[in-house]
Amino acid sequence: MTINKDKSRFDMTLGETLRSQGISRRSFLKFCAATASMMAMSPAMIPKIAHALESARRPSVIWLSFQECTGCTESLTRAHTATIESLIFDYISLDYHHTLMAASGHGAEDARKAAMEENFGKYLLVVDGSIPMGNPGYSTIAGISNYDMLMETAKGAAAIIAVGTCATYGGIPHANPNPTGAVSVGELIKDKPIINVPGCPPIPVVITGVLTHFLTFGTIPELDHIGRPKVFYGQSIHDRCYRRPFYDKGLFAETFDDEGARKGWCLYKLGCKGPTTYNACATTKWNNGTSFPIESGHPCLGCSEPDFWDGGGFYKALSMPTENITKTAIYTAAGAVAAGVALGAMNKSKKNSATKAHNKTTIDDLEK
């Protein structure tokens, strides 16, 4: 990742940069092919991707971090050894990222302002973290509230990529009772294209994939109803889970160390949120394709969905009620029985007094 403004590199196209780094044309095409397949494009697109990427100019990227834990940046920067994906990421001109940049204080803020001016209308804005609306003082950078910085920087952005569940849907800061009044980028900005890349953290390849798409086509990929690129979030974890045959057969791990767990059976009963979660983990996997959480024996938490933190307990199966229904049922039953007995007693006394008040009619009465 380059933070500086090395002019000679700045003017090179991506193709030139890759060649100067000793990447052969062959491995570059291989990368293009992998990208095409990852993004579910036809092989006919490979030369187009190659051509577009070769001649792409470095886009300026401004990265703003608000109420976040830096996990998203960690995910991205630690993900790969020197692969071409990381070179793509290297290639962008990351003009502002307060965790990664060497400059600080006024120097850093000046870099942001300069990048905004030079590339007005063209730069990409990446945001991680949510924005506190409760009180501007909850989170500030260089004395500027998150809200002001976001609104100011968004003005000249060509598109915004919201990275991580906090920026996309509010995430953990937004969890009940949301003390800071945290909101997502999409709730504040309505007039710019926003690509949501949720996950806690998101899969690095998904971030680079979205960047590649932007570099190749200059447009944003097709999004689903909550702003996620369909190519990565089009299928649920459950639909692509390799443990699915066990789910279908009704074979479940009951605890984390029983026989079922050792045999790799389905984790539904341990609270797996795979059936309601859309993400690429089951196919793309983590740590350079090593595995994904379910593969290491832990149920999916549903981290790429809005409000996943308040989804009713990570270890509670999806079909279980989230409130204490047993208690509710007992109290209701007790109440209903008490009411029933009271009503019954009332009816009985009514009946008794009615019997007592009953006057027999005699023949004489009728003859009156």
Place this chain on the structure above:
Amino acid sequence: MSEIEFLSWVRGPGFQIAVIIFIAGVLIRFGEILLLGRKKNLAEAKGSEMSSGLRTIITRSIPDKTTFQRSTFTLVAGYIFHIGIFVTLFLFAPHILMFKEVIGFGWPSIPTPIIDATAVVTIIALLAVLAHRMSNTVLKFLSTKEDYLVWLVTILPLITGYIAFHRIGTTAPTLLAIHILSVELLLVIFPFTKLMHSFTVALSRWYNGAISGYRGVES
């Protein structure tokens, strides 16, 4: 409200409200029936109420030959959908987990594809009984609005469950939430309609048998 919030609501407060109405309603209905009381029978008992009552619970559940011949369709379709509902409701692993969470114990499940097929058969049987109800002149005449309402709230959980399982139309959290909501609708309507027969059927059959038993005649 996001999809997951909707799902959390139906799994939490929504379910709670439904269970309160269901339990209170069922108990009040039972209280109503039991507190009615029975007038003291002054005639001398000619046989046992209890044994005749219990026997009738079983015998009336098995159709005799003439009844079967006269209403074959009603009986076959009726049995299919009743058994189908039992299988899908009580033998599907996620459902058992829900029961276990509420009542404290569970039981073994059967493979999902069998549940899936049973659900389809049950839905078809329910559609068939509706078609029969609407095409048979006498049945149609006897049907009330309640009959159609009860049919609807019974088939809805099956259809929404099937759709949620196969994720047709929209995304999984919404589909699951709609399925749970349809079950909550069933729970809320249950005590105030003829759906109560799931609980009272044994009681009324016993009573039929008991009357005959007291008189010393075969029920």
